[in-house]
Amino acid sequence: MSVVFKKTPVLTDTIMHYCPGCGHGIVHRLVAEVIEELGIQDRTIGFVPVGCAVFGYKYFDIDCVEAAHGRAPAAATGCKRVNPHNVVFTYQGDGDLASIGAAEIVHAAHRGEKITTIFINNAIYGMTGGQMAPTTLVGQKTTTSPYGRDPEHCGKPIRIAEMIATIEGAAYVERVSVDSTPNIRKAKAAIKKAFQCQLDGKGFALVEVLSSCPTNWGKSPSEAMDWIKSDMIPYYPLGVKKDITNE
Amino acid sequence: MAKKLMKGSEAIPEAAIQAGCRFFFGYPITPQNDIPEYMSARLPKIEGGCFLQAESEVAAINMVYGAAAAGARVMTSSSSPGVSLKQEGISYIAGAELPCVICNMMRGGPGLGSIQPSQGDYFQATKGGGHGDYHLIVLAPSSVQEAVDLMHTAFDLADIYRTPVMLLADGIIGQMMEPVEFHEHEKRELPEKPWAVTGYDPKSGRKRSIVNSLYIEVDELQEMNDRLQARYKEIQEKEVMVEKYNTEGAEVIICAYGTVARICKSAIAICAEKGVKVGLIRPITLWPFPEKELNEVMAQDSVKRELTVEISAGQMHEDVRLAINGAKPTDFYGKPGSYTPTAEEIAEYILKTREA
Numbered sequence: 001m002s003v004v005f006k007k008t009p010v011l012t013d014t015i016m017h018y019c020p021g022c023g024h025g026i027v028h029r030l031v032a033e034v035i036e037e038l039g040i041q042d043r044t045i046g047f048v049p050v051g052c053a054v055f056g057y058k059y060f061d062i063d064c065v066e067a068a069h070g071r072a073p074a075a076a077t078g079c080k081r082v083n084p085h086n087v088v089f090t091y092q093g094d095g096d097l098a099s100i101g102a103a104e105i106v107h108a109a110h111r112g113e114k115i116t117t118i119f120i121n122n123a124i125y126g127m128t129g130g131q132m133a134p135t136t137l138v139g140q141k142t143t144t145s146p147y148g149r150d151p152e153h154c155g156k157p158i159r160i161a162e163m164i165a166t167i168e169g170a171a172y173v174e175r176v177s178v179d180s181t182p183n184i185r186k187a188k189a190a191i192k193k194a195f196q197c198q199l200d201g202k203g204f205a206l207v208e209v210l211s212s213c214p215t216n217w218g219k220s221p222s223e224a225m226d227w228i229k230s231d232m233i234p235y236y237p238l239g240v241k242k243d244i245t246n247e
Numbered sequence: 248m249a250k251k252l253m254k255g256s257e258a259i260p261e262a263a264i265q266a267g268c269r270f271f272f273g274y275p276i277t278p279q280n281d282i283p284e285y286m287s288a289r290l291p292k293i294e295g296g297c298f299l300q301a302e303s304e305v306a307a308i309n310m311v312y313g314a315a316a317a318g319a320r321v322m323t324s325s326s327s328p329g330v331s332l333k334q335e336g337i338s339y340i341a342g343a344e345l346p347c348v349i350c351n352m353m354r355g356g357p358g359l360g361s362i363q364p365s366q367g368d369y370f371q372a373t374k375g376g377g378h379g380d381y382h383l384i385v386l387a388p389s390s391v392q393e394a395v396d397l398m399h400t401a402f403d404l405a406d407i408y409r410t411p412v413m414l415l416a417d418g419i420i421g422q423m424m425e426p427v428e429f430h431e432h433e434k435r436e437l438p439e440k441p442w443a444v445t446g447y448d449p450k451s452g453r454k455r456s457i458v459n460s461l462y463i464e465v466d467e468l469q470e471m472n473d474r475l476q477a478r479y480k481e482i483q484e485k486e487v488m489v490e491k492y493n494t495e496g497a498e499v500i501i502c503a504y505g506t507v508a509r510i511c512k513s514a515i516a517i518c519a520e521k522g523v524k525v526g527l528i529r530p531i532t533l534w535p536f537p538e539k540e541l542n543e544v545m546a547q548d549s550v551k552r553e554l555t556v557e558i559s560a561g562q563m564h565e566d567v568r569l570a571i572n573g574a575k576p577t578d579f580y581g582k583p584g585s586y587t588p589t590a591e592e593i594a595e596y597i598l599k600t601r602e603a
Contacts, residue, residue, distance in 0.1 A: 009449070041447070041449070042446050042449075042451075057457045057459060061447070061455065062447050063455060064444070064456075065313065065458040066343075066460065066461050067309065068309060068312075068339050071305070074307075074310050074312075075309045075310065075312045076313055077306075077310050078270070078311060078313025078314035078315070078317070079313040079316060081270065081297045081299060081310075082313075082314045086317075086446055103302055103306065104305075107301075107306065
């Protein structure tokens, strides 16, 4: 019998703690498959965040570092500078990267740090129980915006991919989504390109992944995927925001 | 090697390099800018060396975290307000059991304080500083030469005990020029770093390295804390360093560290001229604090009382009182902020309080 699908060995057999319908499981698989396909398992170091992916080190079968909230790009910088032959990536959520770690991600990009960042944008703080994130959509109800996000009060959601794309040191920036099979395939291609960018020594690469949080959005898994399409993508347009990898 | 006239904050980074430090991450703050400046000139000229100016002290200490996780000898330096910003990272480094060296050239506080010397960060340095039950090994040089020598000790202790080590100096040590000699140091046996994240090959037989301070299960966190506490106990037993000066048959024992201890030696000479014998206990390790050594000196029949002298409101004096535990009277002389007392002032206080 021919094998049509098998789990990549770069994921451990540990059962993931993610909620049903959460996008993290998909993105973990994509990252692990890319590491396998590029043949870099034995030299890749993962820096996982504070947030829902805090246990990422249990799932990626590679050497891992658990970083402080928002500080993964700084910690990854230290590691990459010590061992430049290592492939170093950070995996961060929107509270971690877009809020508390805004300075660290901007300056890692600004330095053209040769690392790869996978940024999960699910428009909410998941791990802490559904508070408003910088990425929370206008009108979106969360536990700290119970009447819906009011832009007069706390601004409009931040578009990280577009912001990072303005920075000289960023070599490749793309926003993708995991709401549908075609988009998941595109997401994997983007993640692969972001790792290849590092392997080629081109500079900083970031892939923003629009992802689902059915638990904290108060939606079923399929409703959550629909909401990415109907509400998130119109505000967070998909596509390549910057690519100088061929220059 | 011949002696060289060097500023403390240039001698310290040179000593760090000679001790094998190849990575430095820092952020400018007065009065320690010569340290990153020196590193920025030297490290790029050394094979495998890297100096990087971080966007903040917060980022700098997290770069140290990442570099230490990768197995490097790595260091950062700052001054009081900057060291406050590093506390989160230091707690993570302690929790993840990583070695590194942090230099704090103390300036006056609280808040933005001053840029003059101070000893107001004693509590922060010796009691933990960040969240959780941890300690740093805290080394307090009182001369540029001693700072140079202690850099070797600092990196070795960090590696041996897998712990952050702090060189806690006042701004005077950084700004003062003194003759220094860089000589060979006794090589201590250093452990390998199999825990470092360098890349995991499932076929290699080495375990996957995970650098982490998250232990979500109560039992596992307990185990980590027990491991830390056992290590701290071993450090307390083995690594105390202290200078005893003129203590035999002394009537008064001064306890002071850093530059203040040197001023106290001049005060001791003034008192001697007046026929009053005063001795000095100078902790070189502020943590572990030399409790036993202090009490041995205090136990002499000749000793009537103790006097702690600091540029603080009496932070180390709390440890002195805990150590002496009421066996003999203790007293404090000093001011918080940045006022460095003179030898005459200290001697006058000793002589005046004697008459009283």
